[in-house]
Structures are given as structure tokens and as C-alpha cells.
Amino acid sequence: MKYILILGDGMADWPVDELGGKTPLEYAKTPNFDRIAKEGKCGMLKTVPDSCEPGSDVANLGVLGYNAEECYTGRGPLEAVSMGIDLKEGAFAYRCNIVAVKDGIMADFTAGHISSEESAQLFKTLNEYLPESVKAYSGISYRNLLVLKNAKGSITKAPHDIVGQNISENLPTGDDSEILLKCVEISREVFKDHPVNKKRIADGKTPATEIWPWSGGKKPSIESFREKYGLSGGIISAVDLLNGIAKCAEMKVIKVPGATGYLDTDYEAKAEYAVKALTEEDIDFVYMHVEAPDEAGHLGSIKEKVLAIERLDEVSGRFFEIEDLMIAVLPDHPTPVAFKTHTKDPVPFAIRGRGVDECSVYSEKEAEEKGGFKTIDAKDFLNIFFGLKSA
Template sequence: MSDASRTFLFLVGDGMGDWPMDELGGKTALQAAHTPNMDRLAGLGLTGLCRTVPDTMPPGSDVANMALMGFDPIVHHTGRGPIEAAAQGLELGENDLVFRLNLVTVSEFSADGVMRDYSSGHIKTEDATALLEKLSTELADLMGDDFEFYPGVQYRHLLVARDAADGPLSDLFTNPPHDILDQPIVNDITEFEEYPELHAVLKKAAEILASPDNPTKANALWPWGQGRPLILPPFVQTYGMRGAVISAVDLVKGLGRAAGMRVMDIEGATGLLDTNYEGKVQAALDFINGGGELVFLHVEAPDECGHGGVASEKVESIERFDKRIVGPLMDALWESNAAFLLGCDHFTPIAERTHTKDPIPFVLAWKGCENPSGVAEYSEAAAASTGLMIDPGFELIGWALTESGLREKKK
């Protein structure tokens, strides 16, 4: 094995943060969950809060995870779509405009419609790919050379508008569909109508998806989060460590790929409760055994459960993260003096079913930490009690590397 004293594990439970809930006896999902491994880390290390989302930006996973990886989103962020395009390795022109494209379920694709499901019932990847291939064929005349679909994973896909970055489409604003669950879509439809070529594609797509031949819940396309292609500085040059990214979602993979990190694909990684936890742990250990130094391991399930609005499922997702990710990695690496940074990217409160800007709780722990914060658990309240705040959030990883002795302090 490589010298684990030079090993850094950044473990991210997407959307774990939450607010106290009556149904959990006034506790948050983190407080209600049985998390002995995360609580142990909190007792051994430094605990505090980190503001991952700048005041001027929306609390998306794209913004928050970019900050967690150590890059200032105010400087580098161009949109959600470009990050996921980086994950797919798409060849883009500098003036192309890339949208994230969800397959969604709406009551109807009109000003009278309501957003029912941002994921079309967590549509299977193979079903989604077949739908997009069908739409590409049947919409060819409307799309011409201006628009192109790129299938992704489950409900997450891309729409590229060629040579459109300097045109009016760059000004389009539609809500992320997970932000408007069970809400009217009139404002978004009105926005789409301001761009007739795109609206014509979306309207016709909804008509095609309404066919009885469509066995899925997907009945509309929803483009959002557009921007120019993403460019990030190399992670190894910025932080002096060879890093890898382990995640089920293209968003996180794209950030890693854009930063020149190794992106590890895990069979059976779904982004849901049933993801391949053991495969992610083994991939992390394989990378370290092969001489890697830093692993950014991301689990999407708590965020998906937060969007789903079921408290018991979010508690279960956190318990699985603790038992099947944090515990095994501590067992394998703690005695070798690896450093562990534990956190989430943003809150996804059950009450809101979408992201909020609350500062996230984090723990930094390593064997021999001389002045731990003295808290007994990993939770929002425990983190707030210490008075430690990292703001802006993109400084967290650099601070953690320095505090844990993996990077020299600046003189």
C-alpha cells in the first residue's frame, strides 16, 4: 500500500443536512440515524460548518460540489449542463451552449401544467436512452443542426445548442425541476415560449411521449442549467495530490474529469439507496493501493431521499452511508494515519424537498489530532456549537489538507 500518511479521504453524503422534524421527535435525519462511525470521527477530530454556496448563486449540487472540490464557483462555474458534458467527454465548440436535460413527468406540458416528478419515476437508463433515440429521429426536422440530444444516466441527459452561447438562448432561465415539485410550471412554459425554436422541439416531444407506446412515466423534456463548456485548473497542480472521484452521477464525475482527476466508474452505482456501496469502497482502496493520494467519494442517495420527502428513507440512506462507506474505510485506513474529511454538499430538507443554502456540517479527523472539537456526534447542531466556520466553502479542502499535515502551512 502507498504511504497512507499521504492519503486523504473526502466522504460526501449528498444532501444529508436537514432541519429538525416533528416526525423524528424534533431531530434532523442525521441526529435520528444510527451513525456510530461518523460520530466517532466527530469525537476524534475538528467539527464545524462550511458555507458551500455563495450568496449570489443558487444552492445547486453543481455549485456546492465544485466548492467542495476546492474551486471557486464564482470564478469557474458556467452552468450545470457543461459539468455533465465534461463527464461524458463531449467534444464541444467554445460557443456551444450545453443544457442539463431531464426526462420529467408533468400533469401536462402547458401553462396549466404542474411538475409531478423530476425523475420520471427514476426511469431506467436503458428506457431513457431508447426514448431519446426515438425523439432524435422523430424531431430531426425541427432540431436540424441547431440542437442535439446526448443520453446520460437515468433521467439525467444533455441538450447541446450549437454556436448558441452568444445568442438569446444563453439568457433562458427555467427552474431546476427538483425545485418545483408539485408546483405550477406556468412561469417556465412562458419562458420556453420566448424561444420559439426550442419551444417547438419541447412541445412536439411532449406529444410524442404521450403515445401509448411509451411504457415509462416520462412525458416531457426539461432543459435547464445551460452554459459554455467548463474549464478547471488541474487538481494536482492546485493541491499537490493525485486525486480520484468516485460517484454515480455525471455532475460529480464531470467536475473530476475537468480537473484532471481519475474518474472511476463503479458497476451498480445508481445514485439511489440500492447503489453499490461496497464497490465504491473497493475502488477507493484500489486507487490508494496503486499510489493514489486523495479520494473524493460521493453518495447521492441522501439527496434523492430528501427530494422524495420521506424522512424514514433519508434516515436509512444516512445509516447505509455510515455503515457501508465510512465504517469500512475507517477500518481499512484509520490506523495507517489517513485523514478523513466528512460532509455534505448542501441541505436537502424533507420539508422543502429541494436544496437550501444552510452551511453544511463537516468533520476533519486523523489519528493524532491533538485538539479535537469535543463533540459527541456528527450533526448540524454539533457542528454549529463549535464556532468553527469555513467561508468561502472552496477553501475547505485546502484548509483540511493543511490542518491534517498533508500540506505545509503558508508562511
């Protein structure tokens, strides 16, 4: 038996007036997700512990059955693992967005979805001016890292949570705050007249004004996926966060050309590589993560969120062609278009192959009202999916 988990990041939502009171998931045309629900069994999944913030890091760890309260040290170190950065004793890795601040207000937490090439150029120059105890690492688009030697940690705000707010009210606090704020100030000076920004302004694009470090921590320790479930696993994702989780859990990172972590990601290629992994490689379980619905939610774009859901549904039809394959579909957390950031509400899931209930479509309302699994905790999800535990 093989297993595929289709994870639409931030796919769950709230009812939207413009969609006639339906959520984007209810409104979207999703015949394949509906088939999973109709031929299977649904429920609601609590992916974020009460004591944690509803980040994709905590939520995806939860879906994989890992308790963030026990193993989570921050988003930064997970991405550092993905990027192959060796965090020495005492070092902290902070996720470091390249952002756009205008008149003291967080205007854009992605700096206009700056390209990876532009980020690399900005960070190359930035490293020439940072203190010796700090190094910046460029990643994918606006998602980068700042590593501090001999750090102790700070309380920080995620930039996507403070869009439209004054940054002076959301600055880092705690032991590392002084050096973090110094790095931010240096980045402002470096970026101000940088050739990358001059060209972006000339092209009518949003300039990158500074860095925003957040969610720092030391190197995490996570139980091997095979030891936990007795199965081999692989993750398909365009973002370092998920690939970092995969490496920590000793799962295979399946790289897919054309996967961008944005609205323009290659859905078909992701599905193709998932099929190959399941049918041609020695991988029992594939976690196919798609970031696009979450990005649309952060943008507050109803149209793009519906489109992202429909595109993910369309390529998911390929999995019905594989014999002896268990299929599950779910989000990690909601990213409501009206709220533009994550919430910790339980999310709807559907599993084909673990019984049947009265659900005929896949949606938040259907799973909550008719789902045979009711509401379960994330730590039990894969155990139920793999048949290691009954619901």
C-alpha cells in the same frame, strides 16, 4: 499521507417533528461518523456563494475549493464533459430531465425514476424529430443532455425546484427560449404514444411526458486539481455531474459497478473501490460521493433519508483500517425532507486528524455549537484538510 472525503449529497437537514425534533442526521445511527467527530474536529462549511443557487454543481465545486463565481458556466456543460461530448465554439449544453407533467403541473422531475435504457429509447426517437441545430444525448436515468449549436443562453428553472407548480409560470426565458420550448413541444408529441410509455402505463408506472432543459452553458475551464493542491485525486460517483467536474479538474474518474445514483446504489462497492484506490493505486485523495441522501430529500422521505445516512456510515468504517489516512465527512448542501429541494445553509463537517474539539457526535447542531473550526468558507476546506493552511 492519504485522504478520503465522504460526501453524502444533501445529507444535512432541518429538525423533523416525526423524529422528535431531530434532523435525520441526528436521528440516524452513525457510529463511524460520530467517531470521526469525537476523534477529530468539526465545523460548519459555507459551500454556496451568496450570488449562486444551491445546486449540487456549485456546492461540489465549492467543496473542492473552486469558486463557482469564477469558473461555473452551468450544470449541462459539466455533464457533457463527463459524457465525452465535445462542445464546439458557440455550443451550449443544457441538462435535460425526462419529466412527468400532469394537467400543466410538474408532477415528477424524474418521470418515476425512468431507467437509462428507457431514456435511451426515448431520446433515439426524439433525435429523429429535433431541428438540425439540436441534439439530445441520453445519460443515466432521467439525467440527460440537450446540446444547441450557436446558442446564447437562457434563464431556466430546475425541475426539482418546481414540483407541484404550474410549468407555464416557470418556462425558459432569454435568447434560447424559443428553440428550447420548441424541443419540449416536439418531445410531448414523440413521447405521447411511444412504446416505452405504453409499456410503463401498462406496468402501472409513471409515463414520461416531456423533456425539461435547464442549467445550460458553454464548456468550462477549471484549474487542475494537482496544480491546485499538489496531490493526485480521484472521484467516485454515479452521476455525470461529479464525473464531469473530475474530468475538468483532471482527476481520475473511478467507475464502480452497481453505483446507480439512487437509493439502491451499492454502498459497499463504493467503499471497496475507494479503499483500493487509496491502498493500491497512485491516488492521494479520494472524493467518495453518494447521491442517495439527496434523492431521499427530494422525495420527502424521512425513512429513506435516515436509511441512506446509516448505510453510508456503515461502509465508512472500512476507512479506519487504513494507516496514515485522513478522513473527512460532510454534505455538499442540505436537502430538507420538508422542503424537498436544496438550500444554501452551511453544512456540518468533521475532520479526523486536524485537531480535537468538544464534539462527541456528528450532526448539524453539534458542529455549529461545539465545532472548533466554527464556520469557514468552502475555498479553505481542502487546504485545511490537506494541511496547507491552518484554520
